[in-house]
Amino acid sequence: MRLTRYFLPVLKETPAEAQIVSHRLMLRAGMIRQSSAGIYSWLPLGYKVLRRIEQIVHEEQERMGAVPLLMPTIQPADLWRESGRYDAYGPEMLRIRDRHERDMLYGPTNEEQITEIVRASVGSYRDLPKLLYHIQWKFRDEVRPRFGVMRGREFLMKDAYSFDVDRETALQSYRKFLVAYLRTFERMGLKAVPMRAESGPIGGDYAHEFLVLAETGESGVFVEKRMADLSLGDRAVNFDDPAEVQAIFDDWTSGYARTDDTHDQAVFEAEVAAGERVEARGIEVGHIFYFGTKYSEPMQALVTGPDGERAPIHSGSYGIGVSRLAGALIEASHDDKGIIWPESVTPFQAGLVNLKQGDAATDAACEDIYGKLAAAGLETLYDDRSERAGAKFATMELIGLPWRITVGPRGLKQGVVELTSRRSGESVELAPEDAIARLAEIYRGL
RNA sequence: CGGGCCGUAGCGCAGUCUGGUAGCGCGUCCGUCUGGGGGACGGAAGGUCGUGGGUUCGAGUCCCGCCGGCCCGACCA
Structure with missing residues (x-):
């Protein structure tokens, strides 16, 4: 799902009525x-x-x-x-x-x-x-x-x-x-x-x-x-x-x-x-x-x-x-x-963050990864908004998707993307295919 | 059902005590610059102040009723 087509009204501030x-x-x-x-x-x-x-x-x-x-x-x-x-x-x-x-x-x-x-x-x-x-x-x-x-x-x-x-x-x-x-x-x-x-x-x-x-x-x-x-x-x-x-x-x-x-x-x-x-x-x-x-x-x-x-x-x-x-x-x-969703109930298996929306190479890499994740049976929320990196990370962390793939021009020059665990916060740099394979492995059997 | 608190812009709030042109931050929209952790600058839109009545020259502000919401306690997936 592309975030620009989705309906995800996130709030920066906490509504007064919510206590827990x-x-x-x-x-x-x-x-x-x-x-x-x-x-x-x-x-x-x-x-x-x-x-x-x-x-x-x-x-x-x-x-x-x-x-x-x-x-x-x-x-x-x-x-x-x-x-x-x-x-x-x-x-x-x-x-x-x-x-x-x-x-x-x-x-x-x-x-x-x-x-x-x-x-x-x-x-x-x-x-x-x-x-x-x-x-x-x-x-x-x-x-x-x-x-x-x-x-x-x-x-x-x-x-x-x-x-x-x-x-x-x-x-x-x-x-x-x-x-x-x-x-x-x-x-x-x-x-x-x-x-x-x-x-x-x-x-x-x-x-x-x-x-x-x-x-x-x-x-x-x-x-x-x-x-x-x-x-x-x-x-x-x-x-x-x-x-x-x-x-x-x-x-x-x-x-x-x-x-x-x-x-x-x-x-x-x-x-x-x-x-x-x-x-x-x-x-x-x-x-x-x-x-x-x-x-x-x-x-x-x-x-x-x-x-x-x-x-x-x-x-x-x-x-x-x-x-x-x-x-x-x-x-x-x-x-x-x-939120930090367990893999078994997460609304999307992966989040995909495009760090430079509008940059031809980055956009193309994201589209490619997005398609391959779908082909691997993984439902992905692709943040394709023209937002800055910080805003995109904050949204992904708020909604709690357990795994995030981050794609930016800097990494792409080295041929890598970043795979980040929401739970531990740890990131690894991998070739896009390897990141997809890693995710497919994580979700196997769930 | 007992006790307490609160309704003002999409969200968070100030203004209410002491009546006198309705404000702030965030968000939204437009433009420019930006671009690896909620960026900067310039411009703009957005309000029957929950609602009905009353007092008053004048009510967001005072009085009464009603509606809605939240919290604590007693009860429930």
Whole structure:
């Protein structure tokens, strides 16, 4: 993409309303603009990041065996009356009336909707298990939206739902999701720790939250050091092998890891040695629940078992805050110049800086490199503006592309361009072909 | 929902206490010079001062209502 054709309204100064770093940087880098409190437009750069995050979530959900579908944002109130939540949910639910005076609502979540779909078409235990998910906009009319997309009223969420015959198989599904989440967050370059959680208003008796450790996190977290250091790495997981999933699950839930909701200082001190106790802040990016028959019972989602008896389905729900992740990634990876995207979610794989726009040789070299990067499958943001070097560097650093190729007349005379890492700031001088090859290597497999 | 703060040019702000021709920086536009870290000079555009009412000869400034936004706390992906 040529910057002169793109839409990248960057800000030199920080808008007054933005308090935390991710919000400031998302505004300054031209990723988002506020529409009203807690509601944002995603500008091209932000939208690109959102889609990359979504893509990783999709891939990992499908890898674990969950099946994508898409449910509506607007739901009928009657569905929620069946579960009893229409009255229970309170003013956080945005209630709407259509022209026929029917009560509708903008979905804050989709348990009722998916339960309705499943009960209508599933009748036998042979039809189970089923793991279904979608990525859809939600609306929760928070009393106090804040921190940009980290805590918006409208937000994009991946929510998955599991349907099993009994508690034991439902917990197998639950463990699969926990393991899939580990993979998902690691792929984004995030360290997200599963922590025992309260189940909250969605209900249920088994729940974990995934917290990204960051100073600006909204929750206090208390973890055993080794839990925060665990990593799946390149380990392939066979999700169809319950024993393997169980083993990983056990590893990751073996130590003390809780948020301030469930933290118990006495237990923490009894179970964890003094030097191993980590007290930090965290951003909640995922939440998984097993809630049994909480919805299937009142909504009569039943299956006939091998014994011929009809019994309610056992379920869980599994959320990932997709739009929140865009903010969380920035909280976890930035410096005083701007964002530093991990390669896996960067909006462009490379930035190309032309130091002397209008100089025939430099322009030609940039065009050539730009074309070859595209041919190598790398999406590049080419800064072809007639700006001075400083301005171009500042923009690239602000928007956080992990790799930059700098092309100027001085280097070209020596037959080299500069390849710079955003993260380390280090540059190497290489022949253009070598720089392209180096980048292709870095992105191989991502 | 309790407590606090703020709405003045695209962005950041001053002016409000003490009423009297609406300003500064950045950005934007035009021109010239420049060209490896947000460059220099010259010129220009851009404002119903959130909104409605009131007081006054006169309101950005004082009074009242409303709308919007931000922060702290209690709640949530």
